[in-house]
Amino acid sequence: NAGVTQTPKFQVLKTGQSMTLQCAQDMNHEYMSWYRQDPGMGLRLIHYSVGAGITDQGEVPNGYNVSRSTTEDFPLRLLSAAPSQTSVYFCATRDRAYGYTFGSGTRLTVV
Amino acid sequence: GDSVTQMEGPVTLSEEAFLTINCTYTATGYPSLFWYVQYPGEGLQLLLKATKADDKGSNKGFEATYRKETTSFHLEKGSVQVSDSAVYFCALSEGGSSNTGKLIFGQGTTLQVKP
Numbered sequence: 001n002a003g004v005t006q007t008p009k010f011q012v013l014k015t016g017q018s019m020t021l022q023c024a025q026d027m028n029h030e031y032m033s034w035y036r037q038d039p040g041m042g043l044r045l046i047h048y049s050v051g052a053g054i055t056d057q058g059e060v061p062n063g064y065n066v067s068r069s070t071t072e073d074f075p076l077r078l079l080s081a082a083p084s085q086t087s088v089y090f091c092a093t094r095d096r097a098y099g100y101t102f103g104s105g106t107r108l109t110v111v
Numbered sequence: 112g113d114s115v116t117q118m119e120g121p122v123t124l125s126e127e128a129f130l131t132i133n134c135t136y137t138a139t140g141y142p143s144l145f146w147y148v149q150y151p152g153e154g155l156q157l158l159l160k161a162t163k164a165d166d167k168g169s170n171k172g173f174e175a176t177y178r179k180e181t182t183s184f185h186l187e188k189g190s191v192q193v194s195d196s197a198v199y200f201c202a203l204s205e206g207g208s209s210n211t212g213k214l215i216f217g218q219g220t221t222l223q224v225k226p
Contacts, residue, residue: 035216041218042216042218043155092155098204104154
Protein backbone atom coordinates (compact mmCIF):
# COMPACT_ATOMS: atom_id res chain seq x y z
CA ASN A 1 0.00 0.00 0.00
CA ALA A 2 1.92 3.04 -1.28
CA GLY A 3 -0.44 5.73 0.11
CA VAL A 4 0.40 9.07 -1.53
CA THR A 5 3.25 9.10 -4.03
CA GLN A 6 4.83 12.32 -5.24
CA THR A 7 7.28 12.65 -8.11
CA PRO A 8 9.87 13.96 -8.58
CA LYS A 9 11.46 14.36 -5.14
CA PHE A 10 13.75 17.15 -6.30
CA GLN A 11 13.65 19.50 -9.29
CA VAL A 12 15.57 22.52 -10.48
CA LEU A 13 13.91 24.75 -13.07
CA LYS A 14 14.95 27.86 -14.90
CA THR A 15 12.69 30.89 -14.75
CA GLY A 16 9.97 30.60 -17.38
CA GLN A 17 10.11 26.83 -17.72
CA SER A 18 7.04 24.70 -17.18
CA MET A 19 6.66 21.44 -15.34
CA THR A 20 4.13 19.14 -13.71
CA LEU A 21 4.40 17.79 -10.19
CA GLN A 22 2.76 14.41 -9.97
CA CYS A 23 0.63 13.09 -7.12
CA ALA A 24 -0.92 9.63 -7.10
CA GLN A 25 -2.86 7.81 -4.40
CA ASP A 26 -4.09 4.25 -4.06
CA MET A 27 -6.51 4.72 -1.16
CA ASN A 28 -9.57 5.74 -3.22
CA HIS A 29 -9.85 9.03 -1.33
CA GLU A 30 -12.12 11.57 -2.98
CA TYR A 31 -10.40 14.61 -1.48
CA MET A 32 -6.93 15.64 -2.66
CA SER A 33 -4.98 18.84 -2.17
CA TRP A 34 -1.69 20.61 -2.81
CA TYR A 35 0.25 22.67 -0.27
CA ARG A 36 3.46 24.62 -0.40
CA GLN A 37 5.75 24.90 2.60
CA ASP A 38 7.92 27.96 3.09
CA PRO A 39 10.10 28.79 6.10
CA GLY A 40 8.19 30.53 8.88
CA MET A 41 4.88 30.30 7.01
CA GLY A 42 3.72 26.77 7.64
CA LEU A 43 1.85 25.05 4.83
CA ARG A 44 -0.44 27.03 2.58
CA LEU A 45 -3.15 25.51 0.43
CA ILE A 46 -2.71 25.97 -3.34
CA HIS A 47 -5.58 23.98 -4.88
CA TYR A 48 -7.85 21.18 -3.81
CA SER A 49 -10.31 18.70 -5.28
CA VAL A 50 -13.32 17.00 -3.72
CA GLY A 51 -13.58 14.43 -6.49
CA ALA A 52 -12.83 13.65 -10.11
CA GLY A 53 -13.73 16.60 -12.34
CA ILE A 54 -14.00 19.06 -9.44
CA THR A 55 -11.24 21.45 -8.37
CA ASP A 56 -11.12 24.72 -6.45
CA GLN A 57 -8.60 27.34 -5.43
CA GLY A 58 -6.95 27.55 -2.08
CA GLU A 59 -5.07 30.36 -0.40
CA VAL A 60 -2.23 30.79 -2.92
CA PRO A 61 -3.41 29.56 -6.37
CA ASN A 62 -1.72 32.11 -8.64
CA GLY A 63 0.81 30.58 -11.03
CA TYR A 64 -0.51 27.04 -10.59
CA ASN A 65 -3.05 24.93 -12.48
CA VAL A 66 -4.64 21.62 -11.54
CA SER A 67 -7.01 19.09 -13.04
CA ARG A 68 -8.57 15.90 -11.69
CA SER A 69 -9.51 13.46 -14.42
CA THR A 70 -9.29 10.37 -12.18
CA THR A 71 -9.69 9.64 -8.48
CA GLU A 72 -6.07 8.47 -8.28
CA ASP A 73 -4.18 11.40 -9.78
CA PHE A 74 -3.99 15.12 -9.01
CA PRO A 75 -1.13 16.80 -10.93
CA LEU A 76 0.01 20.35 -10.21
CA ARG A 77 1.22 22.38 -13.19
CA LEU A 78 3.55 25.36 -13.18
CA LEU A 79 3.11 27.04 -16.57
CA SER A 80 5.93 29.58 -16.26
CA ALA A 81 8.08 29.04 -13.20
CA ALA A 82 9.21 32.01 -11.12
CA PRO A 83 11.81 32.19 -8.31
CA SER A 84 8.93 32.91 -5.88
CA GLN A 85 7.73 29.37 -6.52
CA THR A 86 10.84 27.90 -4.96
CA SER A 87 9.37 25.81 -2.16
CA VAL A 88 8.59 22.34 -0.92
CA TYR A 89 5.31 21.02 -2.28
CA PHE A 90 3.14 18.47 -0.52
CA CYS A 91 0.18 16.55 -1.83
CA ALA A 92 -2.39 15.32 0.68
CA THR A 93 -5.52 13.20 0.61
CA ARG A 94 -8.35 12.97 3.11
CA ASP A 95 -10.55 10.03 4.01
CA ARG A 96 -14.20 10.09 5.14
CA ALA A 97 -13.13 10.25 8.80
CA TYR A 98 -11.13 13.41 8.05
CA GLY A 99 -7.82 11.64 8.30
CA TYR A 100 -5.20 13.30 6.10
CA THR A 101 -2.31 11.48 4.44
CA PHE A 102 0.62 13.46 3.11
CA GLY A 103 3.13 12.57 0.45
CA SER A 104 6.86 12.89 1.11
CA GLY A 105 7.13 16.15 -0.82
CA THR A 106 8.81 17.66 -3.88
CA ARG A 107 11.59 20.17 -3.31
CA LEU A 108 11.51 22.68 -6.19
CA THR A 109 14.13 25.31 -6.88
CA VAL A 110 13.58 27.95 -9.56
CA VAL A 111 16.72 29.80 -10.66
CA GLY B 112 -11.10 33.69 7.78
CA ASP B 113 -9.97 30.82 9.94
CA SER B 114 -6.41 30.94 11.22
CA VAL B 115 -3.94 29.19 13.52
CA THR B 116 -1.18 30.83 15.55
CA GLN B 117 1.69 28.92 17.14
CA MET B 118 4.40 30.04 19.47
CA GLU B 119 7.55 30.97 17.64
CA GLY B 120 10.56 28.76 17.82
CA PRO B 121 13.00 27.36 17.87
CA VAL B 122 12.45 25.66 21.20
CA THR B 123 15.56 24.08 22.69
CA LEU B 124 15.23 21.67 25.62
CA SER B 125 17.36 19.18 27.45
CA GLU B 126 16.39 15.54 27.37
CA GLU B 127 13.65 14.66 29.91
CA ALA B 128 12.44 18.27 30.13
CA PHE B 129 8.75 19.20 29.99
CA LEU B 130 7.47 20.48 26.65
CA THR B 131 4.69 22.93 25.90
CA ILE B 132 4.05 24.35 22.45
CA ASN B 133 1.22 26.88 22.43
CA CYS B 134 -1.41 26.94 19.71
CA THR B 135 -4.47 29.17 19.43
CA TYR B 136 -7.00 29.37 16.67
CA THR B 137 -9.69 31.55 15.18
CA ALA B 138 -12.57 29.80 13.50
CA THR B 139 -16.25 30.05 12.76
CA GLY B 140 -18.19 26.94 13.59
CA TYR B 141 -16.64 23.94 15.29
CA PRO B 142 -13.33 22.92 13.74
CA SER B 143 -11.36 19.76 14.27
CA LEU B 144 -7.85 20.36 15.59
CA PHE B 145 -4.63 18.53 14.78
CA TRP B 146 -0.96 18.36 15.61
CA TYR B 147 1.36 17.17 12.87
CA VAL B 148 5.07 16.40 13.16
CA GLN B 149 7.70 16.68 10.44
CA TYR B 150 11.04 14.97 10.94
CA PRO B 151 14.02 16.24 8.93
CA GLY B 152 13.67 15.49 5.21
CA GLU B 153 10.28 13.86 5.59
CA GLY B 154 6.62 14.66 5.03
CA LEU B 155 4.02 15.41 7.68
CA GLN B 156 2.72 12.75 10.04
CA LEU B 157 -0.38 13.05 12.16
CA LEU B 158 0.60 13.16 15.83
CA LEU B 159 -2.82 13.58 17.42
CA LYS B 160 -6.22 15.13 16.86
CA ALA B 161 -9.39 16.24 18.64
CA THR B 162 -12.75 16.74 17.00
CA LYS B 163 -14.84 18.50 19.66
CA ALA B 164 -14.52 20.68 22.72
CA ASP B 165 -12.84 19.12 25.78
CA ASP B 166 -11.55 16.18 23.75
CA LYS B 167 -7.99 15.17 24.57
CA GLY B 168 -5.81 13.79 21.82
CA SER B 169 -2.80 11.71 22.81
CA ASN B 170 -0.05 9.73 21.12
CA LYS B 171 3.56 8.72 21.90
CA GLY B 172 3.44 10.62 25.22
CA PHE B 173 2.17 13.82 23.63
CA GLU B 174 -1.16 15.30 24.67
CA ALA B 175 -3.36 18.24 23.66
CA THR B 176 -6.81 19.27 24.89
CA TYR B 177 -9.36 21.11 22.73
CA ARG B 178 -10.26 24.19 24.78
CA LYS B 179 -13.13 26.05 23.16
CA GLU B 180 -13.33 28.71 25.87
CA THR B 181 -9.73 29.79 25.24
CA THR B 182 -9.63 28.69 21.56
CA SER B 183 -6.46 26.75 22.28
CA PHE B 184 -4.91 23.36 21.58
CA HIS B 185 -1.54 23.40 23.34
CA LEU B 186 0.80 20.45 22.82
CA GLU B 187 2.49 18.95 25.91
CA LYS B 188 4.87 16.13 26.72
CA GLY B 189 6.14 15.31 30.16
CA SER B 190 9.63 14.12 29.21
CA VAL B 191 11.10 14.79 25.78
CA GLN B 192 13.71 12.67 24.05
CA VAL B 193 16.34 13.53 21.46
CA SER B 194 14.23 11.61 18.93
CA ASP B 195 11.42 14.16 19.41
CA SER B 196 13.49 16.80 17.62
CA ALA B 197 11.32 17.88 14.69
CA VAL B 198 9.02 20.62 13.44
CA TYR B 199 5.52 20.59 14.96
CA PHE B 200 2.50 22.05 13.19
CA CYS B 201 -0.85 22.90 14.69
CA ALA B 202 -3.73 22.80 12.21
CA LEU B 203 -7.49 23.03 12.00
CA SER B 204 -10.08 21.66 9.64
CA GLU B 205 -13.27 23.60 9.20
CA GLY B 206 -16.22 22.01 10.91
CA GLY B 207 -19.95 21.61 10.40
CA SER B 208 -21.72 22.62 7.24
CA SER B 209 -18.81 24.81 6.18
CA ASN B 210 -16.42 21.88 6.11
CA THR B 211 -14.61 21.93 2.80
CA GLY B 212 -11.92 19.61 4.10
CA LYS B 213 -9.26 22.28 4.00
CA LEU B 214 -6.50 22.11 6.56
CA ILE B 215 -5.23 25.45 7.83
CA PHE B 216 -1.78 25.33 9.40
CA GLY B 217 0.13 27.38 11.88
CA GLN B 218 3.64 28.46 10.97
CA GLY B 219 5.33 25.53 12.69
CA THR B 220 7.56 25.32 15.77
CA THR B 221 11.00 23.75 15.60
CA LEU B 222 11.92 21.64 18.62
CA GLN B 223 15.52 20.69 19.32
CA VAL B 224 16.23 18.32 22.19
CA LYS B 225 19.81 18.08 23.43
CA PRO B 226 21.23 15.05 25.25
